[in-house]
Structure formats: structure tokens, C-alpha cells
Amino acid sequence: xxxxxxxxxxxxxxxxxxxxxxxxxxxxxxxxxxxxxxxxxxxxxxxxxxxxxxxxxxxxxxxxxxxxxxxxxxxxxxxxxxxxxxxxxxxxxxxxxxxxxxxxxxxxxxxxxxxxxxxxxxxxxxxxxxxxxxxxxxxxxxxxxxxxxxxxxxxxxxxxxxxxxxxxxxxxxxxxxxxxxxxxxxxxxxxxxxxxxxxxxxxxxxxxxxxxxxxxxxxxxxxxxxxxxxxxxxxxxxxxxxxxxxxxxxxxxxxxxxxxxxxxxxxxxxxxxxxxxxxxxxxxxxxxxxxxxxxxxxxxxxxxxxxxxxxxxxxxxxx
Amino acid sequence: xxxxxxxxxxxxxxxxxxxxxxxxxxxxxxxxxxxxxxxxxxxxxxxxxxxxxxxxxxxxxxxxxxxxxxxxxxxxxxxxxxxxxxxxxxxxxxxxxxxxxxxxxxxxxxxxxxxxxxxxxxxxxxxxxxxxxxxxxxxxxxxxxxxxxxxxxxxxxxxxxxxxxxxxxxxxxxxxxxxxxxxxxxxxxxxxxxxxxxxxxxxxxxxxxxxxxxxxxxxxxxxxxxxxxxxxxxxxxxxxxxxxxxxxxxxxxxxxxxxxxxxxxxxxxxxxxxxxxxxxxxxxxxxxxxxxxxxxxxxxxxxxxxxxxxxxxxxx
Numbered sequence: 062x063x064x065x066x067x068x069x070x071x072x073x074x075x076x077x078x079x080x081x082x083x084x085x086x087x088x089x090x091x092x093x094x095x096x097x098x099x100x101x102x103x104x105x106x107x108x109x110x111x112x113x114x115x116x117x118x119x120x121x122x123x124x125x126x127x128x129x130x131x132x133x134x135x136x137x138x139x140x141x142x143x144x145x146x147x148x149x150x151x152x153x154x155x156x157x158x159x160x161x162x163x164x165x166x167x168x169x170x171x172x173x174x175x176x177x178x179x180x181x182x183x184x185x186x187x188x189x190x191x192x193x194x195x196x197x198x199x200x201x202x203x204x205x206x207x208x209x210x211x212x213x214x215x216x217x218x219x220x221x222x223x224x225x226x227x228x229x230x231x232x233x234x235x236x237x238x239x240x241x242x243x244x245x246x247x248x249x250x251x252x253x254x255x256x257x258x259x260x261x262x263x264x265x266x267x268x269x270x271x272x273x274x275x276x277x278x279x280x281x282x283x284x285x286x287x288x289x290x291x292x293x294x295x296x297x298x299x300x301x302x303x304x305x306x307x308x309x310x311x312x313x314x315x316x317x318x319x320x321x322x323x324x325x326x327x328x329x330x331x332x333x334x335x336x337x338x339x340x341x342x343x344x345x346x347x348x349x350x351x352x353x354x355x356x357x358x359x360x361x362x363x364x365x366x367x368x369x370x371x372x373x374x375x376x377x378x379x380x
Numbered sequence: 381x382x383x384x385x386x387x388x389x390x391x392x393x394x395x396x397x398x399x400x401x402x403x404x405x406x407x408x409x410x411x412x413x414x415x416x417x418x419x420x421x422x423x424x425x426x427x428x429x430x431x432x433x434x435x436x437x438x439x440x441x442x443x444x445x446x447x448x449x450x451x452x453x454x455x456x457x458x459x460x461x462x463x464x465x466x467x468x469x470x471x472x473x474x475x476x477x478x479x480x481x482x483x484x485x486x487x488x489x490x491x492x493x494x495x496x497x498x499x500x501x502x503x504x505x506x507x508x509x510x511x512x513x514x515x516x517x518x519x520x521x522x523x524x525x526x527x528x529x530x531x532x533x534x535x536x537x538x539x540x541x542x543x544x545x546x547x548x549x550x551x552x553x554x555x556x557x558x559x560x561x562x563x564x565x566x567x568x569x570x571x572x573x574x575x576x577x578x579x580x581x582x583x584x585x586x587x588x589x590x591x592x593x594x595x596x597x598x599x600x601x602x603x604x605x606x607x608x609x610x611x612x613x614x615x616x617x618x619x620x621x622x623x624x625x626x627x628x629x630x631x632x633x634x635x636x637x638x639x640x641x642x643x644x645x646x647x648x649x650x651x652x653x654x655x656x657x658x659x660x661x662x663x664x665x666x667x668x669x670x671x672x673x674x675x676x677x678x679x680x681x682x683x684x685x686x687x688x689x690x691x692x693x694x695x696x
Contacts, residue, residue, distance in 0.1 A: 141695040144636065145627050149612035198692045205689070227580075227602045229612055232626040233638050234695075236580060236602040240588040240688045243560050247685070267602070269553035270541075270581035275561060289553035289581070290543030294607075298543050308548060318551045 064136050064210055065174055069123070071130040089113050091284075105325050114262060114282045114325055118164070119171035119188040122221055126184055126329055132175030135183070137167065137206055140198040145232050153230040156192065164191045168199035169224070172207040174214065178333035179346030181216040183207050187268070189223040196268050197228035201238030204272055208245035208256075217255040217336045222273040226266020239271040246275045255339040257332060260287045260310065260319065278335055279319040280328070281310035287319075385440050391429060391648075394422035426648040433597060435623040439605055441597040441649045442576045443539075448654035449508075450477060450494040450535045453575065456658035457665070458483055458490055467516035470550060475506040475542065476514030476586075478521040483533065484666055489525035491518045491586055492535030495576070508577075509542035512555035515585050519555075519562040522570075531669060532563075532570040534586040539604060541582035556585040563588035564684060567677030571668045573661060574598045574630075574639070575650075590684050591668040592638070594630040595657070596645040600638070601628040637691055641668070 085098040091113040101108055105125055106115040117125070124130040147153040161167065169191040173184050185207040187194040194200075204220065211218035227235040249256050258276030263286035270289060281287060288308035296303060306312045310322045323331050337344065384392040401415045433441065441447070454461050454477075461481035465472040478491035493510060496502035525532050541552055563570060563586065572589035578600030594600060603611070605623035610616045633639045643664050646653035675683060 140692065144692070144695045145625065147625050149618075149622075149625065150614075201692075229603055229608055229626070231602075233600055233602055233628065233633060234636060234692050236584055237638060237688065237691045239557075239581060239584050240560050240564065241691065243557065243564055243588075244685045244689055247561070247564060267581055270556040270585075271560065272557075274551070274554040274557040288548050289541065289556070290548065295543045295545065295548065299545065301545075303545065307545065312549075316549045316551075318554060 064206070065133040066136045068133050069120075069131065069173070071124065090115075107325050112283065112324070114284060116189050116223065116262065118190065119166060119186040122186045123171065123173045123175075123184060125325075126177060126182075126219070126332065127173065127175040128177065128179065132173035132184070135172035135174055135206065135210060137170075137172060137199070137203045140202055143230075144198075144234060145230065147230040147232070149230070156230070160191045164188060166191050168197070168203065169194045170200040170203035170207075172203055172210070174210060177219075177329070177336060180333070180336055180340065180342055181214055182219055182332075182336060183211040183214065183216060184219045184221070186221045187223045189225075189263070192228065193225035194223045194268075195225055195228035195235070196238050196266075197231040197235045198238065200228075201235075201241050204238075204242045205245040208242075208249045211254055212248050212252040215252065215254060217257060217340065218249055219257045219259065219332060219336075220272065220276075221259045221261055222264040222268055223261045224264055224266065224268040224273075226268060236267065239267055242272040243275065246272050255336060257335060259323075259328065259332075261285050263287070265289070265291065265308075277339070280331070281313060281319050281322050282325060282328075283310055283322055285310040287313055383446070385437070385444070387437050387440075388426075388429065391422055391426050394418060394425060398422060423647065430597070430645075430648055434620070435599070435627075435629050436605065436620040438597045438629050439599050439619075439623050441651070442599045444649065444651040445497065446651040446654070447576055448650055448657050449497060449576070450492040450537060451497075452654050453492075453535050453573075453658050453661065454481070454490060456655065457662045458488065461490070464521060465517070467513040467520060469513070469516055471511075471513045473506075473511045473514035473517060474504055475508055475538075476510040476518060477505075478517055480521075480525075480530070483669075484662075487528075487530045489521055489530050489532045490535065491521055491532065492575075493538035493582075495537055506542060508538045509540060510538065510582060511542050511544070511547045512550045512552050515541075515555035515559040518559050518586055522559075522562045522566060526566050526568055529568055531568050531672075532566060532589075533665060534563075534570065534572040534589060536572055536574045536578050536583045536587050536600075537576035538579045538582045539577050540579035541585075553581075556581045559585035560588050564688075565681070566684070567681055569669060569672035569675070569680055570684075571665055571672075573643070573665065574600050575661070579604060588684070588688065590672055590680060590687070591640050593641045593643055593661070593664055593668065594633065594639045595643050595650060595661070596630055597649055598630060599623075599628040600630075600633055601626055636695065 086095045087098050089108045089111045092111045106117050143154050171186050208218055256276050257278045260281040265288050313319045314322050398418050458481035463479035477494050480489055493508040494505045495508035496505040570589040572587040572592045574594040605619040608622035609618035630642045646656045650657040
């Protein structure tokens with residue numbers, strides 16, 4: 062069964078990428094300082110000066126991790142659309158449609174397979190811009206598929222979490238993604254492959270009550286908001302002010318809940334080192350510029366023609 | 381003193397009429413026929429009402445203070461119940477009770493949230509909202525049950541895990557994730573019964589089971605209707621609409637394959653006859669345990685994993 066669809070190369074992506082105007086300024090959410098968008102983009106979306114870590118799109122994140130900014134998109138299974146026929150102020154199907162148009166993604170989780178400093182890894186990225194990175198059936202299935210692929214390829218699995226929590230529009234079926242993703246984490250554990258979680262800003266709710274807290278190694282980006290219950294809910298429940306830095310990455314580290322807080326510029330080497338150490342790989346792995354195993358030269362370079370998440374054959378029942 | 385939910389008004393009126401007539405009868409008038417005819421009418425009205433509860437009405441029934449709670453089920457079903465305390469890491473959490481006892485003569489591990497029935501006990505049990513220590517205690521007991529080859533019964537009744545500073549600092553989310561993880565690792569049978577409220581992560585942490593049973597008027601949801609209302613509608617008054625749209629009833633969840641069995645409640649809901657409710661649940665638990673008796677450790681784990689992986693995959 063072929064789960065790997067189109068190969069994504071840097072050049073093509075640059076052509077497809079939406080051009081941002083040269084004069085676009087953005088404001089640092091932390092200090093209020095105005096900076097050129099292009100400067101932020103070229104700095105891995107970290108604001109120069111304040112070091113505030115902005116959110117990253119799924120594609121930008123995958124580019125920042127894989128060797129040569131190149132990876133295979135992993136085909137993700139179709140899931141039933143809107144089984145609850147849900148509507149609040151708007152129909153859920155319309156919200157999904159808008160999110161797809163806005164982000165170019167099929168749902169909130171994207172999965173890539175490629176090399177990280179020479180070693181094979183599966184990387185899943187949650188894109189907060191897609192309905193707050195919420196965990197519904199599609200996202201849950203994506204995490205399951207990513208972990209299954211890591212088992213099949215006998216390689217580590219890295220997830221970049223960013224989520225407001227479960228997707229309420231899918232009701233209890235979104236809640237069911239907590240045990241479902243946990244089953245998949247157990248399968249990777251039984252395959253004795255490392256599972257590394259990178260908690261990015263923000264990671265809250267149901268996601269933290271399942272796969273995002275079950276990593277062998279838990280990393281967080283500086284300043285990331287990480288927590289189960291929302292700050293407002295807690296304040297309303299206990300009727301007192303929350304302590305300084307509450308639910309921030311550094312606070313969680315100080316309370317023993319995560320292993321390390323790592324600056325985005327240091328993430329790639331840190332992840333690569335951890336993968337090598339935990340898989341007992343040698344200290345350095347020879348990296349060819351375009352590993353033959355990853356990119357076939359005769360492959361048509363037309364990723365635009367390939368759907369974002371073509372329906373894949375159903376997964377084999379896990380043993 | 382009887383209490384009625386707002387939608388039970390027609391029944392309440394009939395009941396008070398019966399009371400009046402009884403008082404008359406006591407003073408000598410022979411109106412027994414009239415009384416029994418109104419009694420029949422009241423019973424039918426109650427039956428009809430409860431056959432067509434809306435999701436919001438079910439939410440009210442599921443939270444009824446006189447509904448049987450964890451302790452009532454334990455008292456009715458478990459002999460020699462021996463609660464065990466503490467997570468061996470930080471503290472004891474009385475919102476989530478756990479221990480060992482006998483169910484129909486055989487050893488069983490029982491865990492579940494207790495909401496409390498009086499002001500004092502509600503405070504003691506923190507209204508059934510567990511902290512990380514509760515879930516870590518559950519993990520400890522499940523590990524023990526697994527080692528001693530004793531099945532696990534979870535009785536789920538919680539609005540959700542407790543949202544507090546300490547709970548967050550001590551890893552509420554991680555504790556829930558590990559508890560779900562522990563359920564999925566069990567090489568013994570586990571049965572979960574949603575007896576009242578199945579509130580989000582705080583429920584799934586102990587409800588990831590080989591068989592999930594649910595009382596007829598219980599609810600099980602990803603978020604409370606009130607919270608969904610304020611988040612999705614940005615209006616706290618849309619809880620009824622949220623309850624309907626989120627599909628939180630046992631009947632909906634059976635259709636989605638999220639639960640396996642609906643347990644009938646007595647006429648007018650579990651709170652009108654807690655003892656009968658507990659007895660019925662006991663029979664269903666015994667059946668479920670019997671079904672799983674032939675499976676070995678590996679098959680039990682496989683069945684549970686497969687069951688959860690399949691949820692949602694076959695929905696059109």
C-alpha cells in the first residue's frame with residue numbers, strides 16, 4: 062500500500078507560495094514592536110529582537126525540519142464529513158470549507174515522511190490556522206496514520222502540537238480521538254521507536270490529554286501556552302488570579318512536566334540528536350544532497366495537480 | 381419531600397392531586413377508585429414524558445441530585461468493598477474512588493467518580509471532579525488489577541476533570557492521558573458504565589473499556605452544553621441548543637458506535653428508583669463480564685484497541 066504521495070520540493074513550493082508584499086509590517090504580540098514580515102519569515106517566524114515565537118504553518122514547519130526542505134506528503138484517510146449535522150451560528154460544513162480555502166489544507170494535521178540529518182522520520186504538524194488546530198476525526202486519523210507509518214518504516218515519530226482542543230462540532234466523536242491516538246502511540250511504543258512531542262503555542266485541551274503528553278521526550282517552544290483547562294475557566298472556578306507565567310512552557314518545565322524548552326533555531330539539531338541517540342544511530346549520518354531513496358528523479362514535478370489529501374486505501378487492522 | 385424537574389410539571393400536578401385525594405380518603409370518603417385512576421394517569425404521563433426526553437432534559441436527569449451515584453452502585457453490587465487511597469506521588473483525591481471488592485462472589489477492581497449526595501460530601505468529593513492524583517490512583521489500581529488478573533469496573537459520573545492551578549501544575553492532562561493509556565494496556569477485562577455525566581477527558585480517562593454501557597438517560601460529551609454554548613454560540617443561554625446539536629444521549633452514541641449497550645432506567649428515571657437501577661446495571665455488568673470471559677489477555681487488549689480504532693470509520 063502506498064501511503065506516500067507527492068514529493069514536496071522547495072523550488073516548487075516557492076512558486077506556489079502566496080507572495081507577501083515587501084512592505085508588510087507585523088506587530089510583535091509580546092512587545093508591540095513593528096517588524097518586517099519578510100524578516101520574521103526568514104527567521105523561522107521568530108521575531109528578531111524579542112524572540113517571540115510566532116505560529117508556523119504546517120508547510121513552513123515541515124520545511125524547517127526535513128533535510129533540503131524536502132519530504133513526502135503522507136496520504137491521509139478520508140473521514141465522514143459532519144456526522145452530527147452540526148450547526149451553531151454557522152454550519153460546520155461551511156466552517157470546514159472556509160478553513161480549507163484559507164489554509165489550503167484538508168484538515169488541521171499534515172503528515173510528512175523524509176529525512177532529518179540523514180535519518181528517516183515521520184513528522185506530523187498541527188496547523189493552528191485550521192479551526193484552531195482542533196482535534197476531530199480527520200486529525201485523529203492523521204495522527205494514527207503517522208504513527209502507523211513510523212511503525213512500518215521503523216523510524217521515530219515527531220509531532221508538532223498546536224491546538225485549542227477537541228473539535229466540538231464533532232461532539233463525542235472528537236473525544237474518541239483521545240483513546241484512538243493513544244492506541245497508535247502504544248503501537249509505536251511496542252515497535253520500540255522514539256516518539257517526540259514538540260508543544261508549540263498554544264497546545265491546550267483534549268490534545269494534551271492524549272498523544273501530546275505521551276511522548277518519550279517532551280519539548281516545548283519558548284513561551285508556548287500549554288494546558289488542559291483554559292485560563293478563563295480556571296479563574297472562574299477558583300476566583301483568584303493565576304500566577305505569573307502560568308501554563309507557559311518554562312512553567313511546565315519548572316514543574317517537571319516537560320523535558321526542555323528549546324528555541325526554534327535549535328529545534329532541528331536537537332530533534333536530530335535525540336532521534337540518533339534513541340535509535341542508537343552513529344553520531345553523524347552521511348547526507349547526500351538529494352537522497353536517492355527519498356526523491357526519484359523521474360517523478361513528475363507537479364504537486365499542484367495532486368490533491369492535498371487524496372483518499373487512501375484503508376489502513377490494515379493493527380496487530 | 382419529592383422534587384420535580386421543571387419539565388415534570390404535569391406529573392407534579394397529578395401527584396399533588398393524588399396526595400389531596402389520599403388526605404380526603406383518610407378523613408373517611410371512599411374515593412379509592414378515583415385515586416387509582418389518577419395514579420394510573422400519573423404513571424402513564426411519567427412514562428410518556430421519559431420516553432421522549434430532549435437532550436437538555438436528559439442533561440437535567442443525568443445531573444439529578446437523587447440519581448444513584450458511585451457509592452450507591454458499590455453498596456448495591458459490591459461486597460467486601462475495600463477502598464484504597466492515594467497515588468503514591470502527591471496525595472489522595474476523593475473525587476475518584478477506587479478499590480477492590482467482590483462482584484457476585486468474584487474479585488473485582490472498581491474505580492469511578494463520586495459526586496456526593498449532601499453538601500458536606502459534595503465538598504469532600506469535589507463534586508466528582510478529579511485532580512491528577514485521582515487519575516494516577518486509578519492507574520495504580522488498574523496496574524494492580526492487571527497483575528492479579530482481576531477485571532476492572534469503571535463507574536463514570538463527572539462533569540469533567542477539575543480545572544485548578546494545582547491540577548494544572550501537577551499535570552492534569554498528562555494524568556488523564558496516562559489513565560487512558562493504562563485502560564488500553566489492560567490484559568484483563570474492563571467494563572465502563574456511564575451512570576450519570578460522562579464529561580470529556582475526565583470521563584474517557586477511565587471509560588476506555590472493552591465494553592461501554594450507558595444508562596438510558598445519562599449523557600456523554602466532549603464538553604458540557606453550557607461551555608459549548610458560550611464558546612460556539614458566544615452566548616451562555618444556548619445550552620439547550622448545544623445539548624441537542626452535540627448528540628450527547630445514549631441513543632445517539634449507540635448509533636455512532638461509541639457505546640455498546642443502553643441500560644434501561646426505571647419509569648421516571650434512575651432517581652425515582654435507585655435500587656432497581658443499580659440491580660439492572662448489575663445484571664448488565666455480569667453479562668458483559670461473561671461475554672469477555674473466554675478472551676485471553678492478548679485478545680482482550682486487541683479487542684479494546686480495535687474497537688476504539690474502528691469508532692467513526694464506518695459512519696456515512
